[in-house]
Amino acid sequence: MRGAGKQVFRTRNWSFGGISGVRQKIVALPRLNRLQPTLESTALKLMEEAGELAQAIGKLRGLNGEEVSLAREDIMRRISRELLDVAQTAVSMMFVLEEQYGVDLDRSLEEHLAKLVAKGYLAPEGEE
Numbered sequence: 808m809r810g811a812g813k814q815v816f817r818t819r820n821w822s823f824g825g826i827s828g829v830r831q832k833i834v835a836l837p838r839l840n841r842l843q844p845t846l847e848s849t850a851l852k853l854m855e856e857a858g859e860l861a862q863a864i865g866k867l868r869g870l871n872g873e874e875v876s877l878a879r880e881d882i883m884r885r886i887s888r889e890l891l892d893v894a895q896t897a898v899s900m901m902f903v904l905e906e907q908y909g910v911d912l913d914r915s916l917e918e919h920l921a922k923l924v925a926k927g928y929l930a931p932e933g934e935e
């Protein structure tokens with residue numbers, strides 16, 4: 808399982824908009840072919856999963872004042888699981904946007920990356 812994970816998550820150097828040497832995380836998640844998601848159902852699911860992630864980060868780490876009984880490793884595993892639920896739901900929504908609304912997500916991604924550069928969130932190597 809751990810070996811398979813390394814095939815899904817890769818970090819590599821990346822170049823965009825004249826900025827090179829930026830590390831990127833590549834995540835490959837499937838289209839869930841046994842569900843019939845809609846824009847509304849994926850939006851609600853995204854909020855639900857975001858709530859579960861917030862709970863894992865806050866409650867499981869005792870930020871609400873309650874005593875924590877889980878080991879740190881178990882908490883981090885739970886946080887990672889909930890984060891992936893958020894990512895999976897976001898990917899499901901991307902498929903909905905493409906297939907049901909004709910959205911060009913490649914174009915959206917280009918615009919997103921350009922926005923990150925324009926906002927100054929990405930800088931050439933050595934200037935970050």
Ligand SMILES: [Mg+2]
Pocket residue numbers: 856859888889892
């Ligand atoms: Mg979840």
